[in-house]
Amino acid sequence: MASNKKAKVASVVTAMGLLFSSTALFAQESANSDLDSCVRQKQVITTVKGSVVGALAGVAGGLFGGNNKKDAVTGAAIGAVVGGIAGFATAYYTAIDSCYKENPSWIPESNLQRTKDYNKVKRETHYKPKQGVLLRVESVKVAQPVKAGDFAEVDSAFIVMTPDGAEIPVTIERKLFVVDDKGEQTEVPFPGHATSEQHTFEPGEQQDTVRIPIPHDAKPGSLYSMRFSVAAGDKPPVDMTQQFAVTQ
Known part of the structure; x- marks a missing residue:
């Protein structure tokens, strides 16, 4: 039995x-x-x-x-x-x-480049050396449209400033989430990149560009969320999140 x-x-x-x-x-x-x-x-x-x-x-x-x-x-x-x-x-x-x-x-190309120098960011933000290390995420943008079986190209811009214009180590963290119909998020491995990376930058604005593969069978309206954060010196991490949906 x-x-x-x-x-x-x-x-x-x-x-x-x-x-x-x-x-x-x-x-x-x-x-x-x-x-x-x-x-x-x-x-x-x-x-x-x-x-x-x-x-x-x-x-x-x-x-x-x-x-x-x-x-x-x-x-x-x-x-x-x-x-x-x-x-x-x-x-x-x-x-x-x-x-x-x-x-x-097989990892799709990514790019990390300096887009504005120290003096330009200093003028635009009215930065003063007495502020110490200044760290800010300016934007996280996803190129449209996002198609199933293709890549979502994400550009994340941030600024880092130091009192004496010296280089500084910055920790970059990228996280990817799948969002369900109830709005609940499930973190998935960020494809092709370590979740956390450290780079040394000259002060100014930097732009991080990554390409996130989208499943071939992803339905239109499938929702994702990308969280980008940076940390430097004794400053707490600052971040920005951008959601994007499969359009075709």
Whole structure:
């Protein structure tokens, strides 16, 4: 009797894993065929893991809750669906981040450049040396339109000023979030870049440009949020957040 129960539960877990495997196979087609293949393979593994973990949680709830075998099988099915859907939200960015780490040459070009010198920013901000280190995020802009299967190009501008015009180490932090229908945010790996990086800059304005890949199967209206922050000296981090949606 117990063996039959285990066999039925195992069948449900396997079936749900296959369901999400077939769904994930149609996700993200990249212009780079090697990257595309890598992402699809890793996304399948991530999604199946989520569905299996969810299924096992459902089984545990049914068996250890004192319910009958029908409830256990039903719980497994519901758990698999919940686990699969929850995992699918981050499967793409987890997969592409892994592929980028294994193949750095696939990472899309980024750019970090000085856009205004010390004297120009000093005039524009009326900066005085007695202010000490001045740090401010000026803007975070996302080029439009943002298309599924393409890249979202994000330009983040910030200023850093020092009393004597000397160079200063600045810590840059970028975070990416997926926003659901309820407005709740789920952080996903920032593709191709470390979450936190330190650079030494001459005082003035700097612009950071990164390209964020968008899943091929992202639906119009899919919402993302990019948070950019900088910190220097003994100043607390300053940040700015910009949301953007898939338009086509």
